[in-house]
Amino acid sequence: MPGTLRHFAINADDVPRAKRFYEDVFGWTFTPWGPPGFYQTRSTGEGHLGALQGRRDVGGQRMPGTEITFGVDDIQATVKAVEAAGGVILMPPFRIEGVGELIYFRDTEGNVAGAMQYEREAWT
Numbered sequence: 001m002p003g004t005l006r007h008f009a010i011n012a013d014d015v016p017r018a019k020r021f022y023e024d025v026f027g028w029t030f031t032p033w034g035p036p037g038f039y040q041t042r043s044t045g046e047g048h049l050g051a052l053q054g055r056r057d058v059g060g061q062r063m064p065g066t067e068i069t070f071g072v073d074d075i076q077a078t079v080k081a082v083e084a085a086g087g088v089i090l091m092p093p094f095r096i097e098g099v100g101e102l103i104y105f106r107d108t109e110g111n112v113a114g115a116m117q118y119e120r121e122a123w124t
Contacts, residue, residue, distance in 0.1 A: 003070035003078070003115065008044075009051040011063050015039075019052055058104045059090030061112055069114035075101045078115045082107075 012018035015037045022028045022041075030039035030052060041050040056063055072078045075093050082089060082105045090112065091104040100118040107113065 003072050005068060006047070006071035006118070007049045007051070007069035007114070007116065009053055009067045009069075011053060011055040011065055011067065013055055015052060015054055022052065058112070059106075061090055061104075061106060064112060067112065067114065069102070069116050071118055072115050073117065075103060075115065075117035078117075079103060082115075 010018060010022070019030055019039060023030070026044075028041045028043045028050075030041050032038070033040040033051075037054045039052045041052065042048075044050045079089055079093065082103075086108045088106045089103060090106055091102070093101045093103050095101050098119065100116050102114055102116045104112060104114050
């Protein structure tokens with residue numbers, strides 16, 4: 001199965017300010033989840049899960065304003081495919097309990113994205 005766009009994150013230097021902005025502009029609702037300053041939203045459209053979080057570095061790469069994550073069936077096969085196609089793994093597979101296994105990679109054009117092998121329950 002091809003990678004499917006499943007998740008996006010908005011990285012913010014001032015999370016409370018960004019939260020107010022997206023609530024006011026788009027009417028999104030946010031729920032605290034995970035570490036402090038991390039929020040999820042399921043009000044962005046059917047089948048999409050969004051996050052609002054503090055900006056951070058992954059594998060020495062400053063994360064962009066918006067990042068995307070692709071849902072994949074096999075995270076290990078995706079790691080091999082990224083590397084074979086000339087990409088670089090910035091963060092090796094990391095397990096998020098109850099969600100799945102996540103990697104971050106840089107493509108051949110310098111773009112950073114994630115790939116996640118989701119647990120089935122994460123999307124029900």
